[in-house]
Amino acid sequence: MWKFVAAGWMVLAVGNMIALAQEPRNELAGTIGRTFVSDQTVPNTNFFDNTVHFGKGLSFEVNYARQLRSFDWGDLAIEFPAIVNPDEDLNYGLNQIPKQYNSIFFTPAARITVLRNFAFSPWLSFGGGVGHFQASKDLIIIGTNTGKRIKTTGVLQGGVGMDVRMPWFRLQSFRFRVEARDDWSGVPSINVDTGRTHQHNYYVGGGMVYLF
Numbered sequence: 001m002w003k004f005v006a007a008g009w010m011v012l013a014v015g016n017m018i019a020l021a022q023e024p025r026n027e028l029a030g031t032i033g034r035t036f037v038s039d040q041t042v043p044n045t046n047f048f049d050n051t052v053h054f055g056k057g058l059s060f061e062v063n064y065a066r067q068l069r070s071f072d073w074g075d076l077a078i079e080f081p082a083i084v085n086p087d088e089d090l091n092y093g094l095n096q097i098p099k100q101y102n103s104i105f106f107t108p109a110a111r112i113t114v115l116r117n118f119a120f121s122p123w124l125s126f127g128g129g130v131g132h133f134q135a136s137k138d139l140i141i142i143g144t145n146t147g148k149r150i151k152t153t154g155v156l157q158g159g160v161g162m163d164v165r166m167p168w169f170r171l172q173s174f175r176f177r178v179e180a181r182d183d184w185s186g187v188p189s190i191n192v193d194t195g196r197t198h199q200h201n202y203y204v205g206g207g208m209v210y211l212f
Contacts, residue, residue: 024211025067027077029177033205035059035085035103040194048093052194055089055100059203061181065111074114079125081157082106083183083203090140090190097190098135098145105131105183105201107157118165125159125181131201133188145191153186163209175209 037054065079085103109127135149161179166172183201187194 023070024173027063027065027209027211029063029065029207029209030061031063031177031179031205031207032058032060033203035083035088036202036204037088037199040196040199042192043195049091050093052097052190052192053091055087055091057085057088059083059085059205061179061203061205061207070116074112074116074121077111077113078108079111079127080106080108081125081159081181083181083201085201085203092140092192095139095141095143096192097140098147098149099138099140101133101135101188101190103131103133103188103201105129105155105157105185107155107183109157109159111159113163121163121165121175123161123163125161126157128154128156131155131183131185135189147191148189151186151189155183155185157184158182173211175211176206177209178206180204 034056036056039051039053041051061081061083063079063081065077067075067077069076083105087100087102089100090097107127107129109125111123111125113121113123115121131153133151135145137145137149139145159179159181161177163175163177166174181203184198185201187196187199
């Protein structure tokens, strides 16, 4: 009898190890959304529209993540998000600033996900990396931008999001993701001094995650 009990426990242990080994530990994600930057007033100016206005640039993110530890309540992963904003439009009362700039933020981060095996899995992310800005060669109205156009800066990143399990069996390796990230960076080179040394770049988007 004890031999049968021991054999049963061995079968269960082996089955559990196989299940753990087969659980996906990697993910590849892609989302699309908008980047939001607060308008910035140029100090010591009093002409009409002395505020630099930022457009809501259409942006996208690609992200690879690897699960490091799994717990009963969720898991800990390392992720490598890269957010690209190819066209952030600018506006200002004088023909001094570039008409737009592009940016990319690459911020490796630690991410904590709770309730990973449930239908809805919220997560938090925190990390840091590098940001790169490149301003347009054209001014907002007419003429060539002769100022400094390229700037690279350090970035701190904080993010929240939720992954939603697909209801169809054949799509169990996929998740739908909604997320919001704040890349706190230096300011781009736009030829005017707004009195700020840093700015928040808020990205809000949605897309798909593939687990493998």
